[in-house]
Amino acid sequence: MSLQDANDYGDFIDSDDDERAPEFCEIEESAEPIQQYKKGTFYPVYIGEVLHGNYHVIHKLGRGGFSSVWMAHDIANHRDVALKIIVSGNSGDHEYNIHQQIIRDVKDTSSLLLCLNVFHLEGYQCRRHTVLVLPVQGPSFQMCLYKRPIAARMSAAWQLLRTLKKLHDAKIVHGATATPLDDRKLNVKHQYLGRPQKIMLPNTIWKRADLVLPIAETISENLLQDTIYLADFGLSFKTDQPVPDIKGFPPGLYRAPELWHGIKCDYARDIWSYMFIFTHLYLGVRPWLGNGSSTVLANMVKILGPLPQQRMGHYEHPPSGDVSWYCQSRVPDLRLEALDAKIQRLRPEVSEIERSHFLSVIAKGFCYLPENRITAGELLDDESFRALMEHYQL
Numbered sequence: 313m314s315l316q317d318a319n320d321y322g323d324f325i326d327s328d329d330d331e332r333a334p335e336f337c338e339i340e341e342s343a344e345p346i347q348q349y350k351k352g353t354f355y356p357v358y359i360g361e362v363l364h365g366n367y368h369v370i371h372k373l374g375r376g377g378f379s380s381v382w383m384a385h386d387i388a389n390h391r392d393v394a395l396k397i398i399v400s401g402n403s404g405d406h407e408y409n410i411h412q413q414i415i416r417d418v419k420d421t422s423s424l425l426l427c428l429n430v431f432h433l434e435g436y437q438c439r440r441h442t443v444l445v446l447p448v449q450g451p452s453f454q455m456c457l458y459k460r461p462i463a464a465r466m467s468a469a470w471q472l473l474r475t476l477k478k479l480h481d482a483k484i485v486h487g488a489t490a491t492p493l494d495d496r497k498l499n500v501k502h503q504y505l506g507r508p509q510k511i512m513l514p515n516t517i518w519k520r521a522d523l524v525l526p527i528a529e530t531i532s533e534n535l536l537q538d539t540i541y542l543a544d545f546g547l548s549f550k551t552d553q554p555v556p557d558i559k560g561f562p563p564g565l566y567r568a569p570e571l572w573h574g575i576k577c578d579y580a581r582d583i584w585s586y587m588f589i590f591t592h593l594y595l596g597v598r599p600w601l602g603n604g605s606s607t608v609l610a611n612m613v614k615i616l617g618p619l620p621q622q623r624m625g626h627y628e629h630p631p632s633g634d635v636s637w638y639c640q641s642r643v644p645d646l647r648l649e650a651l652d653a654k655i656q657r658l659r660p661e662v663s664e665i666e667r668s669h670f671l672s673v674i675a676k677g678f679c680y681l682p683e684n685r686i687t688a689g690e691l692l693d694d695e696s697f698r699a700l701m702e703h704y705q706l
């Protein structure tokens with residue numbers, strides 16, 4: 313790390329109470345909720361801080377529902393790393409353990425983002441935070457990959473499915489969405505990542521901290537590569553061991569319908585999430601939207617048709633389910649015509665044959681009953697999936 317970078321801790325954005333700078337609002341919207349710092353859920357960090365006597369924090373990489381992720385210089389090993397600081401409590405232990413099991417059981421881990429080290433920090437009122445030390449990658453491909461050309465997006469879809477199969481072969485369910493890309497040597501700093509844009513958190517929080525805009529908002533596109541990694545194993549579990557008490561589900565849009573109805577199926581839930589990502593990559597837009605449980609399901613049913621009758625009365629996510637979701641006379645089956653029209657509108661260059669292959673793939677993946685859903689291995693061998701991949705020279 314150059315001296316200039318070591319001493320460059322980014323820019324504070326000032327707030328004028330009458331009229332907040334747009335950058336100020338952007339940071340507030342995309343960073344962790346301040347309340348969660350006050351309550352001790354997230355661990356407060358500032359740019360320039362040295363954690364665990366060895367990790368010099370230089371930027372903010374991102375955040376999830378269960379962690380904030382920082383870029384830091386590992387002083388002892390002269391390398392840059394990502395520090396995933398998990399919310400207070402024990403969930404970090406599970407994530408660390410599953411990383412160890414993956415390292416032990418998965419034959420080829422080259423496309424998985426696995427931890428290099430682990431340590432703990434003492435947080436607010438002595439709460440414990442697990443910190444996973446990971447290789448630094450690019451931001452989540454939800455944030456950037458959709459801007460890339462279709463060939464790169466299909467390559468990502470193909471890599472992701474092969475990686476998922478390796479995990480399933482080792483009896484591991486991923487349970488979350490896929491994350492980053494980019495394996496370029498990170499001797500690049502602010503010119504590619506952007507300078508940290510930050511707000512100083514109020515001193516009512518128990519230690520000094522910055523609220524920082526994640527790099528996904530500022531990263532230069534020419535840093536991004538087309539290699540993808542599967543990351544975030546916080547919700548993963550081994551199917552041949554007792555299911556651990558993991559709090560949380562895959563994010564709502566990616567969540568398989570059975571998970572909304574109290575059915576804890578295993579590999580099939582990953583295929584549903586995969587299909588959502590695959591469709592997004594293929595069309596360039598998400599197949600359906602929604603920001604609360606009932607809007608996600610309502611919008612999904614509009615596209616895919618009614619949920620199986622046997623699920624009625626088992627919906628577990630208040631506000632209560634809507635009986636019309638299960639009304640079999642509403643729409644007979646997957647609304648392929650509607651999706652076909654959508655492809656024609658969004659990707660007019662796609663031939664009729666290609667469209668029919670795409671529709672055949674998603675009909676097998678977006679299958680409501682998990683026991684009938686295609687598996688990762690079957691999908692890799694599926695005639696239509698292969699035809700699509702061949703079309704994109706994969």
Ligand SMILES: Nc1ncnc2c1ncn2[C@@H]1O[C@H](COP(=O)(O)OP(=O)(O)OP(=O)(O)O)[C@@H](O)[C@H]1O
Pocket residue numbers: 373374375376377378379380381394396425446447448449450451452488491492528543544545546
């Ligand atoms: N090794 C890494 N290198 C670069 N960025 C990373 C890395 N790990 C995580 N990130 C960034 O941080 C974000 C949050 O990470 P992650 O999804 O692992 O957290 P989480 O709290 O488990 O999230 P979720 O709520 O999705 O389960 C990612 O979307 C990504 O942008």
